C-alpha cells in the first residue's frame with residue numbers, strides 16, 4: 001500500500017530517519033548512537049548538555065511537588081495560576097510587557113509546541129510567512145505544517161545579520177500573512193537592534209501582518225546590547241505573538257515548559273484550542289518553573305558562565321586558519337564561517353571523524369547557512385571538557401586548512 005498517498009501533503013515528506021539516512025542531530029537515533037559511542041554532542045541548544053544541571057532551589061520544589069502528591073493531576077490547560085503570575089512579573093521586569101496572567105499568558109509544553117500553535121490560527125493553505133534566513137529550522141517547517149509557504153528573507157553577515165527591510169519589501173505579496181523571527185537569532189546569536197526592529201514593525205503594520213517573535217534565547221544578551229521585545233513597540237501588541245522558554249536561559253529543557261504571550265483577542269482563540277492541541281503542561285515541571293523564574297541567582301550564575309564560555313570559544317575559534325567567527329552577542333552558540341575549508345556538510349562529517357564532535361550544518365537554518373557551522377559552546381557543565389572539545393575542533397580544522405594550503 002502506498003501509505004504516503006493517503007497522508008496530508010503537509011506531513012507526507014517528513015523523514016524521521018527510519019528508512020533513509022537523515023543527518024540532522026535531532027532526528028531519529030543518530031545523535032543518541034553517536035553519544036553512546038563517546039562522541040561529544042555540541043549540536044543541541046541545551047545548556048550544559050549532557051551534564052546534570054537542576055539548581056538546588058528548583059530540585060527542592062520538585063521534590064515537594066511529588067511528595068505532596070498533587071503533581072499526579074492536570075493543571076488548567078492555560079497553566080498553573082501561580083506560574084502565570086510569576087511569568088507576568090518577569091514579563092514586566094525583563095521585557096516591559098504588561099500581561100494579565102488570566103488573559104495574556106498561556107503555559108505550553110516547551111516553546112517548540114507553542115511556536116507551531118501560535119501560527120495555527122493565522123496560517124492556512126497558501127498563506128506566506130516571511131522568515132529571516134538563517135533562522136531556527138522549525139520556522140520553515142512550521143509554515144508548511146500549517147499549510148502555508150515559508151518565504152526566506154536573506155540576512156547578511158556583512159550587515160551583522162540584521163533584518164533589511166528592502167529584502168522584506170521585495171518578497172511581500174497579497175498572500176503574506178506573517179513575519180516570524182527568532183530574536184535573538186538562532187543560529188547567528190545576533191540581537192536585532194532597536195532601529196532594525198522598529199523598521200520591521202513598521203513594515204508589519206503597513207502590510208497588516210502578524211508578527212511571531214520567538215524569544216527562547218533572550219536571557220543572555222551580552223555587551224550591554226539593548227534587547228527590544230517587539231510586542232512593546234507602538235501598534236504591535238495587538239498583532240504580536242511572543243514565544244518564551246525556560247529551556248535556554250535557565251537550562252531546564254527537560255522540564256518542557258514555555259509560554260506564549262499575546263493580546264486578549266488572540267489569546268481567547270489559543271485558550272479555546274489548548275486542550276485539543278497541546279493538552280496541559282506537566283504539573284510538577286510547572287512548580288519547578290515557578291522557583292526557576294523566582295530564583296534570580298540562577299540566571300545570574302549562568303549568565304556569567306556563558307559570558308566566559310563565549311569568550312573562550314571565540315578566542316580559540318578565531319585563530320583557525322580559513323575560518324571567521326564573531327563574538328556571540330547572546331546565548332551559547334558560535335556560528336563559524338568555514339566556507340574556505342569546505343561545504344557545511346563536509347565540515348560537519350569531517351569533525352565527527354577527526355574531532356569526535358557533532359556540530360550542526362548551517363544549511364538546515366536556511367540557504368544563507370551554507371558555508372557555516374553552528375557549535376553549541378554552552379555544552380557540558382565542566383569548563384575543561386568544553387574547552388577540550390573547542391580545542392579538538394580547532395586542531396582538526398587547522399589540519400584541514402594546512403592540507404588545503406590555507407594559512
Ligand SMILES: Cc1ncc(COP(=O)(O)O)c(C=O)c1O
Nearest residue numbers: 045110111112136186216245247
Ligand atoms: C530558537 C528556538 N526556539 C525554540 C526552541 C524550542 O525550545 P523548547 O521547546 O525547549 O522551549 C528552540 C530549541 O532549540 C530554539 O532554538
